[in-house]
Amino acid sequence: MDSQTILQQALDETNGVVFGVWFLIGAALVFFMQAGFAMVETGFTRAKNAGNIIMKNLMDFCIGTVVFILIGFGLLFGEDLIGVIGQPGFDIFTSYGSFDWSNFVFNLVFCATTATIVSGAMAERTKFLSYCVYSAIISAVVYPIEAHWGWGGGWLSQWGFHDFAGSAHIHMVGGIAALIGAAILGPRIGKFQKNKKGEVKVNAIPGHNLTIGALGVFILWFGWYGFNGAACTSIDQLGSVFLTTTVAPAIATVTCMIFTWLKYGKPDVSMCLNASLAGLVGITAPCDVTDCLGASIIGIVSGLLVCFGVWFLDYKLHIDDPVGAVAVHMMNGIWGTIAVGLLANPDVPGYSLADQNGEQLAGLFYGGGFGLLGRQLTGFAAIASFTAVSMAIVFFAIKKTIGLRASEQEEIIGLDVTEHGLISSYADFAPALGDISMKGYTKDDAKSVVKVPVDEAVKVENYSAPAPDGRPKMTNIVVVFKQQKLQQFIEAMEAIDVKGITVTNVMGCGMQNGQRNYYRGTTVEMNLLPKVKAEIAVCAVPVDKVVSAAKAALYTGNYGDGKMFIYDIENVIKIRTGEEGYNALHDSEEWERS
Numbered sequence: 001m002d003s004q005t006i007l008q009q010a011l012d013e014t015n016g017v018v019f020g021v022w023f024l025i026g027a028a029l030v031f032f033m034q035a036g037f038a039m040v041e042t043g044f045t046r047a048k049n050a051g052n053i054i055m056k057n058l059m060d061f062c063i064g065t066v067v068f069i070l071i072g073f074g075l076l077f078g079e080d081l082i083g084v085i086g087q088p089g090f091d092i093f094t095s096y097g098s099f100d101w102s103n104f105v106f107n108l109v110f111c112a113t114t115a116t117i118v119s120g121a122m123a124e125r126t127k128f129l130s131y132c133v134y135s136a137i138i139s140a141v142v143y144p145i146e147a148h149w150g151w152g153g154g155w156l157s158q159w160g161f162h163d164f165a166g167s168a169h170i171h172m173v174g175g176i177a178a179l180i181g182a183a184i185l186g187p188r189i190g191k192f193q194k195n196k197k198g199e200v201k202v203n204a205i206p207g208h209n210l211t212i213g214a215l216g217v218f219i220l221w222f223g224w225y226g227f228n229g230a231a232c233t234s235i236d237q238l239g240s241v242f243l244t245t246t247v248a249p250a251i252a253t254v255t256c257m258i259f260t261w262l263k264y265g266k267p268d269v270s271m272c273l274n275a276s277l278a279g280l281v282g283i284t285a286p287c288d289v290t291d292c293l294g295a296s297i298i299g300i301v302s303g304l305l306v307c308f309g310v311w312f313l314d315y316k317l318h319i320d321d322p323v324g325a326v327a328v329h330m331m332n333g334i335w336g337t338i339a340v341g342l343l344a345n346p347d348v349p350g351y352s353l354a355d356q357n358g359e360q361l362a363g364l365f366y367g368g369g370f371g372l373l374g375r376q377l378t379g380f381a382a383i384a385s386f387t388a389v390s391m392a393i394v395f396f397a398i399k400k401t402i403g404l405r406a407s408e409q410e411e412i413i414g415l416d417v418t419e420h421g422l423i424s425s426y427a428d429f430a431p432a433l434g435d436i437s438m439k440g441y442t443k444d445d446a447k448s449v450v451k452v453p454v455d456e457a458v459k460v461e462n463y464s465a466p467a468p469d470g471r472p473k474m475t476n477i478v479v480v481f482k483q484q485k486l487q488q489f490i491e492a493m494e495a496i497d498v499k500g501i502t503v504t505n506v507m508g509c510g511m512q513n514g515q516r517n518y519y520r521g522t523t524v525e526m527n528l529l530p531k532v533k534a535e536i537a538v539c540a541v542p543v544d545k546v547v548s549a550a551k552a553a554l555y556t557g558n559y560g561d562g563k564m565f566i567y568d569i570e571n572v573i574k575i576r577t578g579e580e581g582y583n584a585l586h587d588s589e590e591w592e593r594s
Contacts, residue, residue, distance in 0.1 A: 019233055024102055026230020029223045030109040034061055034116060036219030040277075041120040043213025044270065044323040046205070048414025049124045050425035056128070060116040060135050061109075067140035068108050075144035076107060076152045083155030086148045106230065107147075110170055113227075114143045117174025120323030121182040125189075125411045128419045130404050134394060138177060142390050146173060146383050160355040160372070161379035162344070165228045167285030167336030168383050175330020176384055177391040179319065184395045185405050187320030189412065190487045202314045203487070205322070210269060217273045221249060224280045228287040237288060237350030244287045244295040245280065251296050252279025255303030263307075271307060274324045278306035281332040286340040289351055289363075294343035301339075302332050337380045341373030412484040413530075474569035474585065475543050477536045480506070481554045481562030486532050492553035493536065496545055499585075502535040531562070537569060539585050 038057035042050050064072075069092060077100075078086030092099050115135045122131070147169045149156040163169050193201045207213060228245045232238040256275030260268035282302035283295055290298065309327025313319045321327070344353055344363035353361040353372065361375075362368025398404050410418040417423055481489065486503065493501055507530055538546060543566060554562055574584040 015234075020102065022232075022238075023106060023230050026226035027102075027106040027109050029226025030106075030113065030230070031061075033109075033113060033220050033223035033227065034058075036216045036223060037113075037116045037119070039212050039216025039219060040273075041123055041216075041323050043209040043211065043216060044120070044207035045123045046414070047208040047424075047426060048416055050208075050416065051420055051422040052128065052415035053119065053123060054425070055420060056119045056131055056135075057116055059132055060119065060139075061112040063132060063135050064112045064115055064139035065108060067136050068111055068144075071140040072111060072144040073104055073107065075141065076148050077103065078152075080148075080153045083153075083158060084149070085145055085154075086152050107151075110147075110166060111139050111143050113166075114170045114174045115139050117171065117325055117329050118178045118181055121178035121321045121325040122185055123322045124415065125406055126181075126185060126415075127403060127406050128415070130398050130402055133398055133402070134181070137394050138391070142177075142387065142394075143169075143173060146386050149382070150379065156379050156382070158356060159378075160353070160361055160375045162289065162340050162353055162372075162376070163285045163337060163379070164231065164288045165284045167281060167333045168380060170333075171281045171284060171329040172333030172337065172380070173383065173387045175326050175328070175333050176387045178321065178325045179330055180388060180391045181395050182321055182326070183317075183319050184392075184399060187318065188322070189408060189484060191320045192318050193487065193491070200318055202318075207270070207322075213270065214273055217276050221276060221280060224249075224284075228284055232288070232350070234350055240291075240349050241287045243292060244283050244290055247292055247295040248283035248299040248302065249276045249279030251299030252276065252282070252303035252306070255300050256307060259304060259307055271310065274310070274328050275303045275306050277328045278302040278332045281329055282336040282339065284333075285336040286343060289340060289344040289348055289353060291345045291348055294339070294345060294363075297343060298336065298339050301335055305331050305335055334380060334384075337376055338373070341370075341376035344368065344372060408484060412482075474537065474539045474572055474582070476567045476569050477538065477543065477546055477550075478565040478567070479534045479536075479550055479554070479562060480531050480564075481534075482556075482560060483530055483532050485554050485556075485562075486534075488553045489532075489534060489550065492549040493546070496541060496549050498536055498538065498541055498546065500537070504533045504535075506531050506533045537572065537585060539582055 034057055038054055041057065042053050045053060071088060073092070074088035074090075075086045078089050081087055092104065115138050118134070118138070119131070144152075148154045150161055150163050150169055151157065188205060190203055191205060193203060195201060224245055225242060229238050229241045232241055253272050253275045256272050256278075257267045260266070260271050279299045279302040282298045282305075283290070286294065286298065306324065306327045309331040310321075310324050313321050313326055319326070340363065342364050343366070344361070345351070345366050346353075346360060346362050355361055355371070361372040364370060364373050395404060406415060406418070416425055479489070483505070490501065536546060547564060547566075550564060571580055572584040573580050577584075
């Protein structure tokens with residue numbers, strides 16, 4: 001054996017060791033993406049559900065590990081059965097010495113990513129137990145079966161379908177599951193409102209911490225270098241993948257910034273954060289077969305597609321997706337899968353796309369015709385159909401058995417306290433930030449209600465006196481009621497031409513006793529109950545009209561519907577003009593018209 005051969009063998013062995021280590025480092029980076037998903041979802045939703053969201057993201061991985069050991073890994077990488085499914089087995093227990101540990105860990109973290117995508121779309125109104133059941137099923141059965149088709153030696157891989165890191169197998173699957181779950185679950189309270197004409201008004205429900213959301217995006221982008229690059233087998237290929245994984249999300253974000261700036265007059269921060277993720281999802285399948293130009297095109301389309309997706313779900317489908325998971329993962333997962341058939345360039349380092357006869361395949365825009373594109377479209381259709389049918393069955397079955405959605409009262413109070421006994425995820429840092437301070441409630445509060453007549457449900461204490469001059473006097477109406485009725489109350493006041501309302505989140509001790517909660521096994525006793533206090537000063541609108549509208553909007557027939565207090569106002573002074581009395585509440589021309 002000559003020196004040249006020995007040197008080459010040494011280089012090959014070293015290269016194998018180096019990329020074997022990099023493969024496991026990549027798996028660790030993908031695991032770290034769980035933190036990114038948790039931060040994005042937490043930041044883009046309300047603080048009263050932060051603990052619930054952290055718990056769901058934690059259990060996605062932990063429950064997924066259990067079922068992937070028992071079922072999932074065998075279905076994914078077991079001996080192929082007619083190209084459709086892997087043969088389940090327990091080699092991890094019976095043949096540990098020869099088991100493929102690296103491949104198991106790497107695919108486990110991918111599996112957890114698929115499951116956690118759904119959490120954001122179903123956030124703030126899903127029962128924790130029901131979510132755990134869903135997470136176990138998708139990790140044990142749904143993801144392993146469809147991933148076997150492309151990555152485990154199944155029929156799609158044999159036919160030439162290409163999804164290098166999971167635009168279809170992971171992100172599209174998670175996004176479709178998110179869409180179906182959110183549609184079956186229904187929107188959060190207050191997200192959509194119908195007016196008298198039947199038109200649907202879309203209400204924004206901002207997340208409580210954009211900083212945490214941005215941190216999550218940066219963590220995900222960092223982890224994506226392992227997500228896309230872990231399977232590379234040469235330095236040139238790895239460098240090319242790193243380039244495309246950087247270019248696509250960057251250009252998607254710039255595209256989104258320009259689009260939102262032109263459309264809304266200001267660049268939208270949260271939408272641009274979603275656009276970064278959209279570009280990463282779009283480049284995931286073709287990251288190893290596209291050049292810089294292809295990555296740029298993918299980024300431009302992704303940046304526009306995520307804006308369209310969020311709008312389409314809100315204004316056309318009326319499906320509530322708090323974090324934009326469907327627009328980011330499903331729509332751009334589909335786009336990334338199709339982009340392989342359009343933009344695959346044979347000049348890219350490590351290019352190896354070929355059909356079952358060994359003939360090279362290329363993208364439509366690089367002279368490859370429709371062969372590769374047809375394979376990609378077929379793979380997309382097959383994976384999407386399987387996922388849609390299986391996840392619809394799963395969610396409907398959960399809904400009909402243990403129930404999918406939390407009660408209205410639980411949703412308003414927040415899932416932190418009702419599902420986990422966690423009074424606030426921020427404790428002393430932010431103990432009383434409006435609707436996050438849902439102290440003293442448990443699930444039983446949603447059940448223990450007693451029906452009473454409407455006149456008794458809303459007490460009115462009237463302290464008004466006759467008007468001194470026959471003109472409508474100035475009156476202050478104070479209404480204390482349940483927080484979930486705020487939107488209906490505001491709409492009722494707008495309908496009778498009330499011009500201004502002052503709203504305050506208040507805490508108080510009522511006839512309902514506070515409940516006992518626990519933190520790390522220690523009793524936390526609270527007896528403060530959350531309410532909303534609205535104050536309205538009127539002179540042109542009759543008091544009895546306000547009272548009637550408030551009763552109609554606030555009545556539920558349960559104790560705790562609220563009370564109204566009516567007081568005379570001695571004087572009102574408009575700071576801007578110095579006007580007093582009636583003119584301080586209503587302009588003179590408006591007064592004459594009324």
